[in-house]
Amino acid sequence: MPHLALDKVSVHYDGQPEPAVERVSIDIGKGDFVVLVGRSGCGKTSLLNVAAGLVEPARGRATIGGRPITAPGPDRAVVFQNDALFPWLTARENVAFALRLRGVPADKRARRADELLSLVKLNGAGDKHIWELSGGMRQRVGLARALAAEPEFLLLDEPLGALDALTRERMQTTLLDLWSAAQVGVLMVTHGIEEALVLATRIVVLAPGPGHVVRSFDTHFGRRYAAGEPIRAIKADPAFAAARAELTDAIFEGEAA
Ligand SMILES: Nc1ncnc2c1ncn2[C@@H]1O[C@H](COP(=O)(O)OP(=O)(O)OP(=O)(O)O)[C@@H](O)[C@H]1O
Missing domain, CATH: 1.10.8 (Helicase, Ruva Protein; domain 3)
Incomplete structure (x- = not known):
């Protein structure tokens, strides 16, 4: 399966004085579940839209299997928060x-x-x-x-954002089941810190002004669920609480008091 790669991508919307995103690189292969997190306005949706072929980078390259992404394609399925059925x-x-x-x-x-x-x-x-x-x-x-x-890739923009907490938790396990059964690469945007930790194989933390990567790290909680461990047991693991605290710090690092 090809890799979906954003290579030093900048996004600059017409008429805006500053770029929305500057020099962000993300690589997603088969079996990767990459989650973008960060404060409002840090460019998460802009990057997802670049991967989808809906927004053209001002600089840098977006490719799939080495070919430039210039438009939406059947190799990438996009699901938004309130998808119109x-x-x-x-x-x-x-x-x-x-x-x-x-x-x-x-x-x-x-x-x-x-x-x-x-x-x-x-x-x-x-x-x-x-x-x-x-x-x-x-x-x-x-x-x-x-x-x-x-699709080879699922691009998910806050797909569970409109759901109540219990339904959302159930949908997280559904997403993990799908991901392991369908053998796709996933790029997902979420505001949920716990959600990012439960689902991701890699979390990319962005900060605004213009949007850039502050941290990128691998996580293993989703793989533990895929290997059969109950989700509640994973969330109760002290390692999960430690990871949550670390991720929260990374997201709010550098924020003006
Ligand atoms: N179509 C557009 N035209 C002009 N500016 C835009 C456009 N879309 C987004 N922006 C700006 O680009 C920046 C990044 O927006 P984006 O929606 O990618 O961030 P986000 O991290 O997804 O935000 P949120 O968490 O609030 O959904 C913001 O400053 C936003 O105002």
């Missing part, structure tokens, strides 16, 4: 729509859509209309739809 369609039809766009023949779509729905633990919900589903269930349909494109 078609409310008048059922969960299965929403996923099948994405399969149709991919050219999957009509007679294969329903079965494949059900497989994808069961991957996000929505077995049996295929016939439900979107308006009948909870926020967490809708987000699962959004993920199933993203996976319908069989």
Whole structure:
């Protein structure tokens, strides 16, 4: 699988006096779950949009398998916080729509859509209309739809941000299950410090003014879950609390009092 690489990427929006992001490098390969964290305005979404091909870097290079990223592509599926599903369609039809766009023949779509729905633990919900589903269930349909494109990379912008705490925790384990089953590389933006620690194989901490990397480090809690350890036991581990304190310090380091 190719690597998705941002190499010394700067983002400068038209009409702005300063760049939003300066010289950020991030490399995501198969099996990586890279999480971007940092204070508001540090450029997390801008970087995700560069990876998606929605924003062009002012300087530096964004590549996938060595080829420049110039536009969105089926190799990268993007899921936003409030992803628009078609409310008048059922969960299965929403996923099948994405399969149709991919050219999957009509007679294969329903079965494949059900497989994808069961991957996000929505077995049996295929016939439900979107308006009948909870926020967490809708987000699962959004993920199933993203996976319908069989992407090599999932780009997730605060995908769990609108969910209540309990649903959010459940969705974190769903994301980890998906990541280990689907063999994709993930780049995710979150405001949740615990969420970053639970999910990531690598956390990149950004600071604003203009956005730059202050720390980048590998974590192993998500892999422990993938290896069978219960999520609650992982969160109760003193190493988890220590990592949380360290990450919080890194995020707020240098912030004006
Ligand atoms: N389309 C745009 N045009 C002009 N400026 C923009 C645009 N999008 C973002 N910015 C600016 O770029 C900077 C980085 O924004 P970005 O949304 O990438 O940060 P973020 O870390 O994702 O923020 P948040 O955590 O608040 O979502 C901010 O100063 C923002 O105001």
